[in-house]
Amino acid sequence: MIVVGGGIIGLTTAVVLAEAGRRVRVWAREPAERTTSAVAGGLWWPYRIEPEPLVGAWALESLAVYEELAQRPQETGVRLVDGVHRGARLDELGAWAARVPALRAVADGLAARLPVIDMPAHLAWLRDRLVKAGGEVEVREVTDLAAVPAAVVVNCAGLGARSLVPDPAVRPVRGQLVVVENPGITTWLTCVDHSAAASTYVIPQPYGLILGGTAEEDDWSLEPDPATAAAIVGRCAAVRPEIAAARVLDHRVGLRPARDAVRLERRPLPDGRALVHNYGHGGAGVTVAWGCARQAAGLAFPAA
Template sequence: MIVVGGGIAGLTTAVVLAESGRPVRVWTREPAERTTSAVAGGLWWPYRIEPEPLVGAWALETLAVYEELAARPAETGVRLVEGVSEGARLEELGDWAGRVPGLRAVAGGLAARVPVIDMPVHLAWLRDRFTKAGGTVEVREVTDLAAVPAPVVVDCTGLGARSLVPDPAVRPVRGQLVVVENPGITTWYTSVAHACDASTYFIPQPGRLLLGGTAQEDAWSLEPDPETAAAIVARCASVRPEIAGARILAHRVGLRPARHAVRLERQPLPNGPLLVHNYGHGGAGITVAWGCAREAAGLAGG
């Protein structure tokens, strides 16, 4: 069995399959540390992902895993962190919200203690867990899923599915972040207007603070825009003024693989492999990783 894609969806799915006793290889166009997943903010929260009823179940299943992994933050990269989603209202969220421990209404929004994942650490941990289960990771590009030499191929190609499947319903939603020295902020904050391509959030990670962000649909540029970066810092500083003077460490851009709905299904190919698709997670691949991985593994026979 071959899993195509080495980001959060691919590696998590590969772990589930390998630990079920299946021989599994991961083929990835680039190492995990260079995938879109590696530049993600890392906050567990269903964001820009459909369909909501299924997403809620996948997200809660993933939350339970992260709560266990948070007991070993240095190893897994997962911590439980308090924060506020400004403008969010419990009645406007799906049924999943009522099952998040400690999620509560506060002045102006909702507060919760939820997982924050240090993505470079977590991806490395997933890869190590996968190889310890007997799996192998190969850096190689796939141009034809039907030609992959395995009876079962699990498609976790994210935005790559647009051309590889091909599936024109997969579209990029560009996210830009600014990484700064943390001036002492220990809580996360989000304020997202879904009708706007700009948002405001900051997420504390070990040794740094991630500032965001943008949600620019159908934008393909991976080059950080200086004006956008300045606007991100200004928006975050309007919430926490100490951010204004924080030293900038890096700029990041990632393209979220958006779709009208996650594609998680079997597709037998005539005279070819069984394809199992697991892509289209938008801005919440981290949030639904384990729920989707387990369902994909079931579809693959794992």
């Protein structure tokens, strides 16, 4: 079987399938370190993804995996980190929130100890785990799902599904980040309005402090905008003043694969072979990766 797409969704799905004994190849247009997944801030939290009832189950299933992986942070790139979602309220969240360990109301929002994933390190670890399970990864662009030579094809192409399926319901939501030297911040902080184009978040990673961000609908530009970067630093420095003097290390841009609802379903190809779609995860691919991967694997090989 072949999994199309080598970001967090594609690699996680391939790992689940390979460890279930399936012969899996991943065909990806570019290496994992160049995907949108590699740019992501890496904080576990359902963000800009629908439908919420399904998302909650996928997210909680993934949370359990990340909590286990966080016992080996140097190997997996996953750590549990304390922080606050400023302005968030429990009564505004779905039923899933009641099952997040130690998620609690505090004076300025919701506090929790959540997984923070070093995405470049985690993607490399996933790829290695896949290979150890007998899987393969090949940089190879797919232009026609029906032409992929496998009895089962799993489409995890993310934003690429817009032209590959084709599915015009998939659209980009541009995210720009700034990475700075960490002045000693050990907790994450978010001040996010899910309907706004600008937000404020601070996420400590081993390689620096991630500052965000933006959520610009239908914007395809991958070039960092200097004015946007300055605004991001300014917003983050307003909540953590020590950030103002931090040296900038990098600018990053990624295009989230947004859709009104995640597409996770099985469909026949014209010749009767199986096609499983697993795309449209918006800004929460890492948050739901394991839950969606297990459901996709079940769709690819349904129980008799």
